Amino acid sequence: MLGFVVRRLLQLVPVLFGLSVLLFIWVRALPGDPARALLGRHATPEAVADVRARLGLDKSLPEQYVAHLKPLFSGDFGRSISDGRPVLESFFDKLPATLQLGAAALLIAVVVGIPLGYLAARHQGRWPDTLLVSGSLLGVVTPVFFVAILLRLVFADWLHWLPTGGQQDPRIDATHVTDFYVLDGILTREWDAAWDAFVHLILPAIALGTMAMAYIARITRASVIEVLGEDYVRTARSKGLSVMTVSRRHVLRNALLAVVTTVGLMAGMLLSGAVLTETVFNFTGIGHYLFEAISTRDYPVIEGFVLLIAVFYSLINLAVDVAYGVIDPRVRLS
Amino acid sequence: MTRPTEAASAGDGPAPLLDVDRLSVTFSRKEEPPVRAVDEVSFRILPGQHVGLVGESGSGKSVTSLAVMGLLPRRGAHVDGTARFQGSDVLAMSPRERSRLSGRAIAMVFQDPMTSLNPVVPIGLQITEVIRRHFDVSKAEARDRAGDLLAKVGIPDPARRLKEYPHQLSGGLRQRVLIAIALACEPRLLIADEPTTALDVTIQAQVLEVLKELVSETGAALLMITHDLGVVAGLCDEVNIMYSGRIVEKAPLCRPLRPAAAPVQRRAPGERSPTGRAARGPAAPDPGIAHPGPAVDRRLRVLTEMCEPNRRLHHQPAGTDPRGPSRRALLPSARCRRGEPESEGGRPVNLLHVRNLKVHYPVREASLFGRRAGTVKAVDGVDLDIPEGHTLGLVGESGCGKSTLGKAILRLAPVTEGSVTFDGTDVGGLTGESLRRMRQRMQMVFQDPLASLNPRHSVARLLTEPLRAHGVEFDATTKVRELLDQVGLPTSAARKYPYEFSGGQRQRLGIARALALHPRLIVADEPVSALDVSIQAQILNLLEELQREHGFTYLVIAHDLAVVRHVSHEVAVMYLGGVVEQAESETLYRQPRHPYTKALMSAVPIPDPVVERARERIVLLGDPPSPVAPPSGCRFHTRCAFRQTTRCHDQRPVLRDMGDGHRVACHWADAIAAGTITAAPGPATVGVP
Incomplete structure (x- = not known):
């Protein structure tokens, strides 16, 4: 197991290297110019050239590439062009908000998606199933930003049930311990702060979790239908076990193995979805920050954040694989 | 009531x-x-x-x-x-x-032990859950009872087994577990x-x-x-x-x-009786x-x-068979009517010549950097000769290496050591174009006819694919008709797809495909094991007919002794990667010499209650050992009822000719035949009165 983890981490090195090369090229292929973005539309060509020289953008691409590697290896991933802060620091600053959002979205997806999928499978071919199959298809194909804007429009702008954006009402003077706002409120027993952070989380989490929920429901459905036809489920029924025991121990335990694997893939979906959701709800996480960086052509931030997100994504998938090895006794990690 | x-x-x-x-x-x-x-x-x-x-x-x-x-x-x-x-x-x-x-x-034991147990639940729980469902007992009591049950169904070390998962048990042990589950509540x-x-x-x-x-x-x-x-x-x-x-x-x-x-x-060839339809005549007055x-x-x-x-x-004394004539006598394709190409000045010409063939696979350890943990000796030193126009039957239980041997002969499995000579050419040395040309001469018929036919291809395309692959010029219509005709299928089959055929017809298609390139050697790996018994005979007869007509040489691989007997001139019995006995078909079945062959034949139940209940049976203990760590000396000595001290354990016996080309790899074959060594009255032999 340890060997498996070590090997997987080593495999990450060439992947990240390749990604950094691609990112370097891709970011510079974007139309626009960081110096122009920094100085505004009315800057003189001299000022722009001056800033370009200061940022090293006047050099040839190979030279720029070498220059760009240095901060990567020094460990701070360079500094932002627009706010001058070290990229790594900003990343870890913004990470808790995104993790909190992602976890909430995943929680909704799992808690709602699995029972829905199970229900549909048990009623295969009848109306609950038809409803879920078509409904989840809608959930899968609807873009995240569309769901986000729609939710915000209806529940925040029109009905005023929930806040339109942000992580917490700025008027609340909350103490921050972990930077997970809801958790902070609970830890410090500032219940108002916790509640307010929670309320701010609802719409973004639903917006982000919808697609994942639809996926999970569909995969659960397919997987349960398959398991229901397995011989061992028939064996379990022949024992006269209660419907509850058969479902839980024999059907779900096997069906969920397939769901676990997709949670890793879901992480990628959630991270990319977070960029859009955070932007719509003005939620100051890594997605929001990355979005800003892309608009200002903040090369070091874009490169650094995407790389770090990739590392993060790989770690989540590694964790899923390890979890799979623990849950399924047949899998020996090697 | x-x-x-x-x-x-x-x-x-x-x-x-x-x-x-x-x-x-x-x-x-x-x-x-x-x-x-x-x-x-x-x-x-x-x-x-x-x-x-x-x-x-x-x-x-x-x-x-x-x-x-x-x-x-x-x-x-x-x-x-x-x-x-x-x-x-x-x-x-x-x-x-x-x-x-x-x-x-009412409890039930199901057919397939590999799929009838929940793979992610320990065996213990799968037994105790049924006990606790029907009896008001504590977890510990149920566990004790489950342990007793495992011991009763003959699973050693029940305490450890209770914690294991189904995949850690062999098929035989899993079926015992299913029996334990069924009998748990008496x-x-x-x-x-x-x-x-x-x-x-x-x-x-x-x-x-x-x-x-x-x-x-x-x-x-x-x-x-x-x-x-x-x-x-x-x-x-x-x-x-x-x-x-x-x-x-x-x-x-x-x-x-x-x-x-x-x-x-x-029944007519290729035909299968339809299953019952709802539209039936009125019920007979006596429902019995x-x-x-x-x-x-x-x-x-x-x-x-x-x-x-x-x-x-099963052998009958003095040629009198009280249980009716054998199928052979009823069939037009009895082997005695076959052409006899073997004798050329008394010495058969070998088309296939296999010497000391070994196929070893590495097993990697599931740990840091996956060290090589051992070797699966799937085939471990096999010699075979098949004369042109003859059929060699290769029989053995699953895992004995028979399929790997078949594949290795066709170069479909990597050969570790030894040589395969086909028609005078060393197949092992061939590469690229010459290997392709050789493959035209050696074809394979697979076990599962449905899985081995592409479901999206029409029959015409399936049958001509080998010709296209080898760049042979052909006239599609004539060729397809000719092939279908050879395997007894109507010409109209050409436009159909595999799912439109019954199991037996599909296997005919599989055979037709193998025939397309006019091969000389056909390796048939379990050609009939997916078919019903009545269909099996038709397919085996077809193989024989084709051999008579075209002089094909067959290597027929099967686990079923009856199937092999039906078609083979000679039969080789494999155990754990090696041939333990080989002889002319009738000789081998009439007088098996190797203790394993004896046990194998004795294990097949006879459909006659009087004979079946009276005869003495040899029931082998345990599962075959793993081919990763085969036993020393004679591979079979760990389960052999005739085992003798030291020699069986220390020395690996080689195939020895005991006369009439009956070759046996047993140190004591002569003594066993002469009756000076008898089966140990230990637990390895169970006499059923």
Whole structure:
């Protein structure tokens, strides 16, 4: 197991290297110019050239590439062009908000998606199933930003049930311990702060979790239908076990193995979805920050954040694989 | 709760435990005509009685048992009739009432041990859950009971096994676990649905032994569902033969199971009897035996075909066969009529020449950097010669390396050591174009005809694909017609797709594809094991006919001794990567010399209750050892009843000619033949009086 983890981490090195090369090229292929973005539309060509020289953008691409590697290896991933802060620091600053959002979205997806999928499978071919199959298809194909804007429009702008954006009402003077706002409120027993952070989380989490929920429901459905036809489920029924025991121990335990694997893939979906959701709800996480960086052509931030997100994504998938090895006794990690 | 109609005929005997009366099961699907899988089936089981329900696949025997257990899908299956268990109709029960009965009073053992246990739940829990469901006992008590059960079904070290998962157990052990689960609550009725069909023959013998012992110990009644009359012969008091959804024959088993001496009408080639349809004539007045008239013919046919293969295996003294003529005598394709190309000045010309062939696979360790942990010695030093136009049968249990050997000969598996010479050319040295050219001359027929035919390709395309692949010029229409004609399929088949054919017809297609390139050697890997017994004979006959016509050389690989005997000139028996005995077919079956061959043949049950119950059987202990760490010396010594001290353990025996080309790899073959060494009266041999 340890060997498996070590090997997987080593495999990450060439992947990240390749990604950094691609990112370097891709970011510079974007139309626009960081110096122009920094100085505004009315800057003189001299000022722009001056800033370009200061940022090293006047050099040839190979030279720029070498220059760009240095901060990567020094460990701070360079500094932002627009706010001058070290990229790594900003990343870890913004990470808790995104993790909190992602976890909430995943929680909704799992808690709602699995029972829905199970229900549909048990009623295969009848109306609950038809409803879920078509409904989840809608959930899968609807873009995240569309769901986000729609939710915000209806529940925040029109009905005023929930806040339109942000992580917490700025008027609340909350103490921050972990930077997970809801958790902070609970830890410090500032219940108002916790509640307010929670309320701010609802719409973004639903917006982000919808697609994942639809996926999970569909995969659960397919997987349960398959398991229901397995011989061992028939064996379990022949024992006269209660419907509850058969479902839980024999059907779900096997069906969920397939769901676990997709949670890793879901992480990628959630991270990319977070960029859009955070932007719509003005939620100051890594997605929001990355979005800003892309608009200002903040090369070091874009490169650094995407790389770090990739590392993060790989770690989540590694964790899923390890979890799979623990849950399924047949899998020996090697 | 007695029924007036049948109460009288039940006589004065005890009340039946299970009384199935006019049970019918109809499957209906949207836009398809309903299929009546079980058609007014009636039978009874008395307390403690052992009843067999025998039929081929599709005869409705399994559906009958699933209906009684209430395990048919709720939608799509319509069940009629009654099944009274201890007086109350289980078919009319609510799911809740029935669940109190299932696993407690009626329990079931299923066919496939590999898929019938939950892979992610430890074995212990799979046993204790049924105990705790029906009895009010603590976890610890249930666990103790589960341990006792495992010990009873012959699983060593039960305490450890309880914590293990199904994948850590072999097929034989898993089937024992399923038996333990079924017997956990000491049911009054045990339904066993093909409990040994998925197992190797020596393991089947073990499991049947366990089943027999435990059923008689607990006094449970047994409903044994099988396609193998031999299994029923040793176990049951009464047998019901099912055909096409009906019971066509009922017989108490006090007399041999044998069809009357009537000429047997064979089914047309490639044809399979249709399964029962809903549209049927009115029911016969006596629900016991349906359609007495035409059924006679049918049951004769069924019974004959089902009895035949295993019966032929067993040697009869002095050439008199009290159980009727063998199939060979009935068939036009008996081997004696075959061309005799072998003698060329008395010495056969070998087309295939295999020397010291070894196929070893590395096993990697599941740890840091995956060190090489060992070697699977799948094939470990095999010599074979097949003369042109001959058939060599290669027989052995799963995992003995027979399929790997077949593949290695065709260069489809990597050869570690040794040589394969085909028609004077060393196949091992060929690469690229020369290997491709060689492959035209060596073709393969696969086990599963459906899985090995691309479902999206028409028959015409499937059959001509090898020609296109090898760049052979051909006229598609003529070629396809010629190939279909050779395997006895109509020309109209060319435009169809594989799913439109029955199992036997698909295997004909598989053979036609192998023929397309005019090969000289055909390796057939389990060519008939996916087929019903009655279809098997047709395919084997086809192979023989083609050999007579074209002079093909065959290597037929099978686990079924009867199949191999049917087609082979010579037979080689494999055990753990090596050939232990090889001889001319008749000689080998008449007089097996190697203890393993003896055990293998002895393990096949005979469809004759008198013979089956009287004969002494050799039941091998345990599972075959792993080919990663084969035993030292003679590979078979760990399970051998004739084992002698030191030599068997220390020295690996080589194949020695014992005269007439009968070669045996046993140190003591002569002494065993002479009777100076007898089977140890240890636990390895179980004599059944």
